[in-house]
Amino acid sequence: MSVGSGRNLAVSSDDEQPGAPADGGPEQLALIRETVRRTKVPRAKPRTWRGAALAKELPVARVVVNKGVLHLDQFFDYAVPEELDEAAQPGVRVRVRFGAGSRNVRAGRREGGGLIDGFVVERRADTDYSGALAALAGVVSPEPVLSPELLGLARAVADRYAGSLADVLQLAVPPRNARAEGKPSPEPLEPPPAPEPGTWARYGQGPGFLRALASGGAPRAVWTALPGPHWPQELALAVAAALSSGRGALVVVPDGRSAARVDGALTEVLGPGHHALLTADAGPEKRYRQWLAVRRGAVRAVVGTRAAMFAPVQDLGLAVIWEDGDASHSEPHAPLPHAREVLLLRAAHDKCAFLLGSTSCTVEAAQLVETGWAAPLVADREQVRAAAPLVRTVGDLDLARDEGARAARLPSLAWQAVREGLKSGPVLVQVPRRGYVPRLSCERCRTPARCAHCSGPLEAPDERALTCGWCGRDAAGWHCLECGHTRLRAQVVGARRTAEELGRAFPAVPVRTSGRDQVLDTVDGRPALVVSTPGAEPVAEGGYAAALLLDGWAMLGRPDLRAGEEALRRWIDAAALVRGQSEGGTVVVVAEPTLRPVQALVRWDPAGHAVRELADRAELGFPPVSRMAAVSGRAQTLEEFLGAVRLPQDAEVLGPVPIVAADPNRPRRPGDPPPGESWERALVRVPPGSGAALASALRTAQAARLTRGSDPVRIRVDPPDIG
Numbered sequence: 001m002s003v004g005s006g007r008n009l010a011v012s013s014d015d016e017q018p019g020a021p022a023d024g025g026p027e028q029l030a031l032i033r034e035t036v037r038r039t040k041v042p043r044a045k046p047r048t049w050r051g052a053a054l055a056k057e058l059p060v061a062r063v064v065v066n067k068g069v070l071h072l073d074q075f076f077d078y079a080v081p082e083e084l085d086e087a088a089q090p091g092v093r094v095r096v097r098f099g100a101g102s103r104n105v106r107a108g109r110r111e112g113g114g115l116i117d118g119f120v121v122e123r124r125a126d127t128d129y130s131g132a133l134a135a136l137a138g139v140v141s142p143e144p145v146l147s148p149e150l151l152g153l154a155r156a157v158a159d160r161y162a163g164s165l166a167d168v169l170q171l172a173v174p175p176r177n178a179r180a181e182g183k184p185s186p187e188p189l190e191p192p193p194a195p196e197p198g199t200w201a202r203y204g205q206g207p208g209f210l211r212a213l214a215s216g217g218a219p220r221a222v223w224t225a226l227p228g229p230h231w232p233q234e235l236a237l238a239v240a241a242a243l244s245s246g247r248g249a250l251v252v253v254p255d256g257r258s259a260a261r262v263d264g265a266l267t268e269v270l271g272p273g274h275h276a277l278l279t280a281d282a283g284p285e286k287r288y289r290q291w292l293a294v295r296r297g298a299v300r301a302v303v304g305t306r307a308a309m310f311a312p313v314q315d316l317g318l319a320v321i322w323e324d325g326d327a328s329h330s331e332p333h334a335p336l337p338h339a340r341e342v343l344l345l346r347a348a349h350d351k352c353a354f355l356l357g358s359t360s361c362t363v364e365a366a367q368l369v370e371t372g373w374a375a376p377l378v379a380d381r382e383q384v385r386a387a388a389p390l391v392r393t394v395g396d397l398d399l400a401r402d403e404g405a406r407a408a409r410l411p412s413l414a415w416q417a418v419r420e421g422l423k424s425g426p427v428l429v430q431v432p433r434r435g436y437v438p439r440l441s442c443e444r445c446r447t448p449a450r451c452a453h454c455s456g457p458l459e460a461p462d463e464r465a466l467t468c469g470w471c472g473r474d475a476a477g478w479h480c481l482e483c484g485h486t487r488l489r490a491q492v493v494g495a496r497r498t499a500e501e502l503g504r505a506f507p508a509v510p511v512r513t514s515g516r517d518q519v520l521d522t523v524d525g526r527p528a529l530v531v532s533t534p535g536a537e538p539v540a541e542g543g544y545a546a547a548l549l550l551d552g553w554a555m556l557g558r559p560d561l562r563a564g565e566e567a568l569r570r571w572i573d574a575a576a577l578v579r580g581q582s583e584g585g586t587v588v589v590v591a592e593p594t595l596r597p598v599q600a601l602v603r604w605d606p607a608g609h610a611v612r613e614l615a616d617r618a619e620l621g622f623p624p625v626s627r628m629a630a631v632s633g634r635a636q637t638l639e640e641f642l643g644a645v646r647l648p649q650d651a652e653v654l655g656p657v658p659i660v661a662a663d664p665n666r667p668r669r670p671g672d673p674p675p676g677e678s679w680e681r682a683l684v685r686v687p688p689g690s691g692a693a694l695a696s697a698l699r700t701a702q703a704a705r706l707t708r709g710s711d712p713v714r715i716r717v718d719p720p721d722i723g
Helices: 026-039 148-160 165-172 198-202 206-214 231-244 256-270 284-295 306-310 339-350 363-370 381-387 396-401 403-407 412-421 495-505 552-556 563-575 596-603 606-620 635-644 691-708
Strands: 060-065 076-079 093-098 114-124 138-141 220-224 248-252 275-278 301-304 316-322 353-358 375-377 390-394 427-430 439-442 488-492 511-514 529-532 546-549 586-590 627-634 652-658 679-686 714-717
Touching: 060 093, 060 165, 076 093, 148 165, 148 306, 148 339, 148 691, 165 306, 198 206, 198 231, 206 231, 206 353, 220 363, 231 248, 231 256, 231 301, 231 316, 231 353, 248 306, 248 339, 256 275, 256 301, 275 284, 301 306, 306 339, 316 339, 339 353, 353 363, 363 606, 390 412, 390 596, 412 427, 412 546, 412 586, 427 563, 495 511, 495 529, 546 563, 552 563, 552 586, 563 586, 563 596, 563 606, 586 596, 596 606, 627 635, 627 691, 635 652, 635 679, 635 691, 679 691, 691 714
Parallel strands: 220 353, 220 375, 248 301, 248 316, 275 301, 316 353, 390 586, 427 529, 427 546, 511 529, 546 586
Antiparallel strands: 060 076, 060 114, 093 114, 093 138, 439 488, 627 679, 627 714, 652 679
């Protein structure tokens, strides 16, 4: 038996009653007699199809239903009425009844239950279910949207992340838009010619990579892109090389701004009509129309954001992910897959080429190279020095000796870089946190300023009154308990406040901000100060003349295993927008120069930093060398789950530990405990080779709890943040 959901198919046109004519001629009398005769013929009732004949061939449809709970993660068989025989083909959306129970059987047909959506995955001559089958309630649309390849990918993703197939299909297949579905897709264009290497010649193996793609090969590479504006064009050339071999290509980028840049480059290299842009900004109708064009084979190349990782590109020849370290690539909905891992699965299943590109380098990318699965695609040091800006550092000792830094927001070296940069173009200022109210610390020793009554953080929202952020008490007589100093400065100042301070310091220069309230895509090449939060930096025409990376210690000091890697990625992303050293481009980073991420930025060696991080994690048994899952829930629920789950023998359970309550002033994020509840989290770690067994064990234990009606736990395989 089975269940599902969708829209109801109209039973028959016989439900329509003819309109009454003005006269009563013989033709009308004959029509009335025919109508009466037809009403005496038994007809199937809507949705149940009681008494209706079944399809003569393949009368059984195997359906995956839209029920994401794990204990129902299986296919269900339904009877196919003869009237739906032609439309109910594999891959189409259907409506089915689910939850009727074995007692609701009439005339050999199961009836009742609620209507839900589903997809037909197979037509069969018989069923291995021993009871009576319910009939398909209706076919939502005859458009096949779930191919065997997409179904297989969804199953693999569900298994890897201990999730259900239905949850993955909700991510993989977009909602139907009838208007878009009714429009034909354009005719596919002829493959373009193989492109010239262009700026790929700057990389030693770049031209060879393009030649392998154009000849139908499947090279796999981790590409450390040079700083500058050329990476969208280089991605477009790689896509053109794959298309020239008669195959398809898929590019997944972290945000709409990056997608727009690659979209423009693809149009320039390929011309219009060769690729589809899949982003949320397009709107449901246009996005679904583009998706259908890809599914129908009218378009062979796709660029899009996270959801495009499941795009049904036919004969996929190249899978690309850009900036895999960006948090936007991590799906917030169950089963929480990461775009990088999905594309790796696609590359393995489809035996196609794979390209992981970024101006920085994640530990996962370094692992692909270290294991030999992918080859490094890098430029030599001479090319790096020509393209990268000059990076200078300001550490704690420099700040202590800098009289200007004590009295002002910026150290003297930063002021000098700003003044020089504004002579020839815009200057970028990156601040690590949004907001306006600063957290305060001792100006001399940097000890956080706290309330003497409740130890809450002190604030000065109007730049005069010093109060506690927790109890609200006045703290006018504050002094540092560590060194006795009485002067304060902000630990981290947000973009808005920084813009105000710079505006006062440079009154003749326009100041623009890019962050939470408004993200700028581009700025022109005229002198200006551009204050931005990480990830929101606009592209400057001709590149920035200089960049300031402020409060680096705040990014490096986060309690996260990836703090150093993430800080370096953010810095390099911003510094890559600055002109090369030969053109006078300068970057000043306010961070301790002896730290590994700062040294990697100065040398412009993100790959080397990732290799050293990988070695450290291998020694400690941290991901990605090991596989890890986070399991969270109420204390008793978590204890019961950990006691019941049959983990692999080489599994190690870390914890559980209490989960720190989320800030009530910010929106809830996926994974946060429900308001007012205290949750705990345990980490389960296994060595390489046991990841699939771990996911299977967690999935089985979760399904058993759901079958018994017990409270489920929250499972996340490969959590991005483990503290």
